[in-house]
Amino acid sequence: MIRTSLRAGVLAVAALAAAQGAQAQLFGDDQARQAILDLRQRFDQAVTAQNRLVDENAQLRRGMLDLQQQIESLRGELARSRGQEEQLTRDIGELRQKLTAQQTLEERLQKLEAGEAARAADPSAQASAPPQGGEPAAASGGEKQEYDAALAVFRAGDFKGSQTGFANFIKRYPRSTLAPSALFWLGNAQYATRDYKEAITNFRSLLTAAPNHQRAPEAMLSIANCQIELKDTRAARATLDSLVKTYPQSEAAQAGRERLSRLK
Structure with missing residues (x-):
């Protein structure tokens, strides 16, 4: 999904650049260059934001995996604890008998x-x-x-x-x-x-x-x-x-x- 959005952003910037190029012929080279620089800056900012979102998403996934592992570990410890408690109860019963x-x-x-x-x-x-x-x-x-x-x-x-x-x-x-x-x-x-x-x-x-x-x-x-x-x-x-x-x-x-x- 993030890659698709990035591609769409690139295409949009290219389209805008083409449009500005056409306008440059009407309003002069300086204005065209400035418009292109602005577009590139906005594009770089968009790419940076996209990359930051990708990194944050990856960190979030790693955090969720770690949390899932901790939950599974706690479940295993709880199961072992219950098993030990049941065995202790059986041992006490046999001892009483x-x-x-x-x-x-x-x-x-x-x-x-x-x-x-x-x-x-x-x-x-x-x-x-x-x-x-x-x-x-x-x-x-x-x-x-x-x-x-x-x-x-x-x-x-x-x-x-x-x-x-x-x-x-x-x-x-x-x-x-x-x-x-x-x-x-x-x-x-x-x-x-x-x-x-x-x-x-x-x-x-x-x-x-x-x-x-x-x-x-x-x-x-x-x-x-x-x-x-x-x-x-x-x-x-x-x-x-x-x-x-x-x-x-x-x-x-x-x-x-x-x-x-x-x-x-």
């Missing part, structure tokens, strides 16, 4: 240890404990050490490490009196790492191998908890109903009744 799971497991562990201590102090309770058919009467020293080592890893919050320990124990001592307890804590460790399907498998293995074990009610309650986490509400209700019917006097059954009331 892990803390909640760990607290729940610690509470279970404390209750179970308190029950074991009470039974150990009451000989009649030990005498009335249901036998585990086909299992040795007591665990050997080596078995107990390996079991305690895996349980210590679990208590330290290393749930992945405790899974390895309990799984190895069960593989080496499948008929040990501690095998059902190892299955129980293996399932709890898997629950803590949100491996709910494998946790259900091990809790069910405990119920199949030792349905009268002291931890059987807790194992069934844990199955229901896993099913709730998996959004399988129908299966969770069925498991809780079975828990209440099979172990009606247990603390786990009481907790199961409460969960059933919330699921309905």
Whole structure:
């Protein structure tokens, strides 16, 4: 557009110069020369103004490009900031879930240890404990050490490490009196790492191998908890109903009744 205007200006000046040349013949050479000088001065001023407009337009375009780049940079920084905020929110949520799971497991562990201590102090309770058919009467020293080592890893919050320990124990001592307890804590460790399907498998293995074990009610309650986490509400209700019917006097059954009331 600017070049077109410049060309038009040049043509106009040429036309004027031609007209003045014709007039010079009528009014004299001096007047003609002066008129041509005036026209050239006006033409030079017009060219200068045009060039200045071209430069200003170029500067304006560069400024707009710089501004656009700054806007895009700010948008990128804002997107990264939002992404970091979302990731932080997810990390906080996962941390809260892990803390909640760990607290729940610690509470279970404390209750179970308190029950074991009470039974150990009451000989009649030990005498009335249901036998585990086909299992040795007591665990050997080596078995107990390996079991305690895996349980210590679990208590330290290393749930992945405790899974390895309990799984190895069960593989080496499948008929040990501690095998059902190892299955129980293996399932709890898997629950803590949100491996709910494998946790259900091990809790069910405990119920199949030792349905009268002291931890059987807790194992069934844990199955229901896993099913709730998996959004399988129908299966969770069925498991809780079975828990209440099979172990009606247990603390786990009481907790199961409460969960059933919330699921309905």
